[in-house]
Amino acid sequence: MSTLAVVSAGLGQPSATRLLADRLAAATSAALGGDAAVEKIELRDHAHAMVDATLTGFPSGTFRAAVETVANADGLIAVTPIYSASYSGLFKSFFDVLERDVLDGKPVLLGATGGTERHSLAIDFAMRPLFAYLRAAVVPTAVYAASEDWGGGAGRLADRVTRAAGELAALMDARPAPAKADPYDDPVPFEDLLAGG
Amino acid sequence: MQFGIFTVGDVTRDPTTGSVPSEAERIKAMVAIADRAEEVGLDVFATGEHHNPPFVPSSPTTMLGYIAARTERLILSTATTLITTNDPVKIAEDFAMLQHLAGGRVDLMMGRGNTAPVYPWFGKDIRDGIDLAIENYHLLHRLWREDVVDWEGRFRTPLQSFTSTPRPLDDVPPFVWHGSIRSPEIAEQAAYYGDGFFANHIFWPKEHFQRLIGLYRRRYEHYGHGSADQAIVGLGGQVFMRKNSQDAVGEFRPYFDNAPVYGHGPSLEEFTAETPLTVGSPQQVIDKTLTFRDSFGDYQRQLFLMDHAGLPLKTVLEQIDMLGEEVVPVLRKEFEALRPAHVPATAPTHASRITEEVR
Numbered sequence: 001m002s003t004l005a006v007v008s009a010g011l012g013q014p015s016a017t018r019l020l021a022d023r024l025a026a027a028t029s030a031a032l033g034g035d036a037a038v039e040k041i042e043l044r045d046h047a048h049a050m051v052d053a054t055l056t057g058f059p060s061g062t063f064r065a066a067v068e069t070v071a072n073a074d075g076l077i078a079v080t081p082i083y084s085a086s087y088s089g090l091f092k093s094f095f096d097v098l099e100r101d102v103l104d105g106k107p108v109l110l111g112a113t114g115g116t117e118r119h120s121l122a123i124d125f126a127m128r129p130l131f132a133y134l135r136a137a138v139v140p141t142a143v144y145a146a147s148e149d150w151g152g153g154a155g156r157l158a159d160r161v162t163r164a165a166g167e168l169a170a171l172m173d174a175r176p177a178p179a180k181a182d183p184y185d186d187p188v189p190f191e192d193l194l195a196g197g
Numbered sequence: 198m199q200f201g202i203f204t205v206g207d208v209t210r211d212p213t214t215g216s217v218p219s220e221a222e223r224i225k226a227m228v229a230i231a232d233r234a235e236e237v238g239l240d241v242f243a244t245g246e247h248h249n250p251p252f253v254p255s256s257p258t259t260m261l262g263y264i265a266a267r268t269e270r271l272i273l274s275t276a277t278t279l280i281t282t283n284d285p286v287k288i289a290e291d292f293a294m295l296q297h298l299a300g301g302r303v304d305l306m307m308g309r310g311n312t313a314p315v316y317p318w319f320g321k322d323i324r325d326g327i328d329l330a331i332e333n334y335h336l337l338h339r340l341w342r343e344d345v346v347d348w349e350g351r352f353r354t355p356l357q358s359f360t361s362t363p364r365p366l367d368d369v370p371p372f373v374w375h376g377s378i379r380s381p382e383i384a385e386q387a388a389y390y391g392d393g394f395f396a397n398h399i400f401w402p403k404e405h406f407q408r409l410i411g412l413y414r415r416r417y418e419h420y421g422h423g424s425a426d427q428a429i430v431g432l433g434g435q436v437f438m439r440k441n442s443q444d445a446v447g448e449f450r451p452y453f454d455n456a457p458v459y460g461h462g463p464s465l466e467e468f469t470a471e472t473p474l475t476v477g478s479p480q481q482v483i484d485k486t487l488t489f490r491d492s493f494g495d496y497q498r499q500l501f502l503m504d505h506a507g508l509p510l511k512t513v514l515e516q517i518d519m520l521g522e523e524v525v526p527v528l529r530k531e532f533e534a535l536r537p538a539h540v541p542a543t544a545p546t547h548a549s550r551i552t553e554e555v556r
Contacts (some may be wrong), residue, residue, distance in 0.1 A: 058405075060463065060467060061467070130366060183381040184381050189385070
């Protein structure tokens with residue numbers, strides 16, 4: 001069974017970001033044949049722990065479990081509200097404290113919410129470069145939901161959700177998580193280090 | 198087991214009084230701390246090396262030479278000596294000289310240094326950190342063991358017919374530790390040479406360091422220096438004590454909350470739960486320190502950080518008194534009772550290394 005991690009940086013209760021994350025998760029789970037463990041992470045719950053980790057260099061307590069969930073997941077849905085023309089600081093903080101290489105090649109679906117559709121391109125000019133740097137495999141369709149998407153335009157948000165979820169599910173099916181060499185279990189022999197290798 | 202103090206040498210404002218020591222006061226305080234460490238029966242004093250404010254110890258062998266003249270038993274060491282940005286030839290010369298002056302009471306700990314601008318200030322590139330540590334130490338290792346060295350490498354001007362003077366005291370080089378908090382390459386390096394490995398695990402949870410020390414022990418055995426449990430391991434520690442643990446917590450909290458490394462982040466309670474930091478009674482320090490052996494196996498050196506975050510000298514000296522009088526005697530006995538006979542009790546000393554050479 002594959003594991004799907006869902007990271008949501010919404011702040012409100014209820015939050016539109018959470019709503020979008022839930023719909024993307026449900027659609028992806030359905031596209032995977034219902035055979036996926038969905039692990040939801042609400043970044044607000046870890047807000048203080050994330051700042052602490054930024055200062056100390058290690059994630060503590062339940063936040064460590066959240067980090068490990070993302071590291072071990074077969075796929076990731078990452079959803080943020082758009083603040084000041086970009087992802088929120090809370091959202092960025094989470095990806096700042098992940099160990100390097102954690103998202104290497106991991107299938108990722110991006111989502112964002114905002115008050116108006118004018119900010120929809122923030123996904124492409126802010127989120128995609130971040131995940132390109134993290135070497136994630138981001139699916140082509142990202143889903144932006146403005147306030148009005150929750151009311152009118154029957155089917156249009158749902159269509160985008162279904163298409164994006166299908167892409168993520170296909171990528172997760174096609175790409176088993178790559179086995180990573182463990183530098184602690186399998187160190188580079190010293191002769192190689194000395195030879196500049 | 199060897200017990201001692203390691204100091205960063207930071208000049209930090211005391212958050213309770215607002216006073217900031219001068220560089221002169223801080224340097225004299227470090228010397229007073231070393232003096233007191235010897236008086237209360239500790240084994241080791243180690244100083245950091247830094248090349249930027251707010252730190253004072255840029256010239257470790259100068260300070261250690263001065264302390265050597267004031268003490269009789271204390272082992273003088275570093276935490277750490279920058280193997281990346283110092284010329285390995287100068288390290289070989291400086292520490293051999295110190296060794297002669299101190300009658301062999303010298304060892305040193307190699308470290309890379311994580312202050313990015315120090316590398317370009319000394320003409321190096323931080324991206325070469327591991328490569329510098331490996332090449333420079335390899336040269337240092339030869340300079341102490343071969344009277345005449347021909348050498349060519351990537352980072353330093355070549356040497357032809359070079360002799361590093363003075364030669365090590367009794368032809369026995371100082372024992373070397375390699376300190377690292379996250380690099381498997383450095384654990385591998387320490388294992389290769391049969392040197393010591395020091396994990397300053399005081400700021401992070403133990404799981405990470407178990408992997409690093411586990412790697413060092415395994416590879417120490419692989420390279421034929423002895424069994425994994427005979428590898429020479431050192432650990433950090435960070436404590437603040439008062440007779441009553443609530444007094445310790447109350448007095449230390451403002452220093453914790455404003456400390457340069459972790460201040461304004463997690464609470465004192467969260468940090469003590471996650472890391473080796475102990476704030477409480479001497480008995481609590483004893484109990485926590487004994488858990489290090491459970492986590493990492495029998496080890497040979499325990500260094501405590503006591504003089505940081507703006508704590509006044511008077512308080513630091515009281516802490517060292519409690520450490521020497523109430524904590525270390527108990528720990529010595531407890532650790533010794535638990536140690537299997539085939540595991541070294543302490544890190545190699547000059548005297549023990551002479552014996553080994555002869556044998």
